[in-house]
Amino acid sequence: MKLLIKGGRIINPALNMDIAGDILITDGCIAEIGQKIDGAGAEIFDATGYIVAPGLVDMHVHLREPGLEAKEDIYSGTRAAAAGGFTTIACMPNTKPVVDSSIAVSGIIQRAQNEGVVRVRAIGALSKGQEGKELAEIGDMVAAGAVALSDDGHYVSSARLFQAGLLYANMFDKVVISHAEEESLVEDGHMHEGAISAMLGMRSRPAVAEDIAVMRDVMLAEYTGARLHIAHVSSANAVEFIRQAKKRGVKVTAEATPHHLTLTDEAVIGFDTATKVNPPLRSADHVQALIQGLNDGTIDAIATDHAPHAAEEKDMEYIYAPSGFAGLETSVGVILTSLYHTGQCTLPQILEKMTIGPARILGGEAGVLQPGAAADITLIDPDREWVVDETTFYTKGKKTPFSGQKLKGKAVAVFVAGELIMKNGEVLK
Ligand SMILES: [Zn+2]
Structure with a gap:
């Protein structure tokens, strides 16, 4: 199973990395990070306009x-x-x-x-x-x-x-x-x-x-x-x-x-x-x-x-x-x-x-994008505008001091071990 997260801005603070590039995932792990990776045979996830973060x-x-x-x-x-x-x-x-x-x-x-x-x-x-x-x-x-x-x-x-x-x-x-x-x-x-x-x-x-x-x-x-x-x-x-x-x-x-x-x-x-x-x-x-x-x-x-x-x-x-x-x-x-x-x-x-x-x-493994690491990846749209509506929360605790506020910036996709578990705010499992 191959997946290519393509065309985002990869910000990987642990390695001081901030590049426009792609991430290739195979079998739940990061195989390669770089510019213009050949993803032949891989499923493509378009990250254009997004930040790709650990x-x-x-x-x-x-x-x-x-x-x-x-x-x-x-x-x-x-x-x-x-x-x-x-x-x-x-x-x-x-x-x-x-x-x-x-x-x-x-x-x-x-x-x-x-x-x-x-x-x-x-x-x-x-x-x-x-x-x-x-x-x-x-x-x-x-x-x-x-x-x-x-x-x-x-x-x-x-x-x-x-x-x-x-x-x-x-x-x-x-x-x-x-x-x-x-x-x-x-x-x-x-x-x-x-x-x-x-x-x-x-x-x-x-x-x-x-x-x-x-x-x-x-x-x-x-x-x-x-x-x-x-x-x-x-x-x-x-x-x-x-x-x-x-x-x-x-x-x-x-x-x-x-x-x-x-x-x-x-x-x-x-x-x-x-x-x-x-x-x-x-x-x-x-x-x-x-x-x-x-x-x-x-x-x-x-x-x-x-x-x-x-x-x-x-x-x-x-x-x-x-x-x-x-x-x-x-x-x-x-x-x-x-x-x-x-x-x-x-x-x-x-x-x-x-x-x-x-x-x-x-301690333990998390927080860094590197070959061999589990493909735990978050995509963020830094300019996405949205209004906090606690009725849509997944948590049972609906109270928030940010209720009704207009915010700019949102996580738009989450991968855990290479599996897409959240897309556009919707949890898929
Ligand atoms: Zn405390």
Whole structure:
């Protein structure tokens, strides 16, 4: 079985490649990349006008399975990923029960093979039940296929436990992912602390809560020499701490979400519960610091923190609604509209953060187009204009702060192991 993806602009950040060319796929793998490949006998996929990129990688997704299938499951979540242009996603362990054992990790991997349409990597919990009291069975989970460890959703309050987790995960060369918000400072807070929260009279989550948490975690990573990844960075000081730590050689990486990179706390003014996220949407100075961090390499990855909820959970008063919304299907459009079309970032920069950046953090094979690699490929039309209509989403979580927005840029085709699984937004399996 031969397939030729013909005539696109191939942007392959891992190899600093940006060329007009073709990709020949045989038996699910990339056989050749180059200009004017002779595709005799191959089926042709016309990519004229499109960007041809490595399959996008999202290292922060909540698939909600097991136990929370009213919000999302592996079937719906992986289809949302495909619709959004992703070929590899990593799912967080804050499910019911928490993924803190090898059997739970195996279960997710097995279910994803049976039900999923994209590759799913499992992240195991750092502590048992994500309770922050006792380390989970890290070695067993890694043996079962866990790619990282995280108590995402919670900060690990005990510095001692977090340090032990860093050291233990590091023995297996796995990264610990921190949800960095000092809990005593964010309890009952619903939005960023600033002029808008004062105006709305809403209890808030100050940026300093994130700063303190990131600072502690970075110091422990430096002390132990272990690998640390900071999830959904949103504050300017946190970006600066990470920047300085990287300069000192600390093994710290970081991600930012499309919403933190493009929205401010002003979005909360209408009390749309879709704007309620942890950490919260911050003010414009924080957003600018994040974009600067993206551009200077402080931030390694763009990750959605896709966190769907059932409609009846989000249709509540703001202070009672759960945090998070479904980000997989709007990520490419939001990022290209707000960062590329405004001239703040280039396409190779953006695609690096959505392919090889996260792939390197998770380890394993993904995020690069090269002969011999699995043909996981995403085609993007950077100029396609579309309006966000959440009723067409594949995810079960229909709430989005981008509802009704006109975006420019969309994933138009996705191949996983050479198989076309999404075309023009429609998932084909
Ligand atoms: Zn989180």
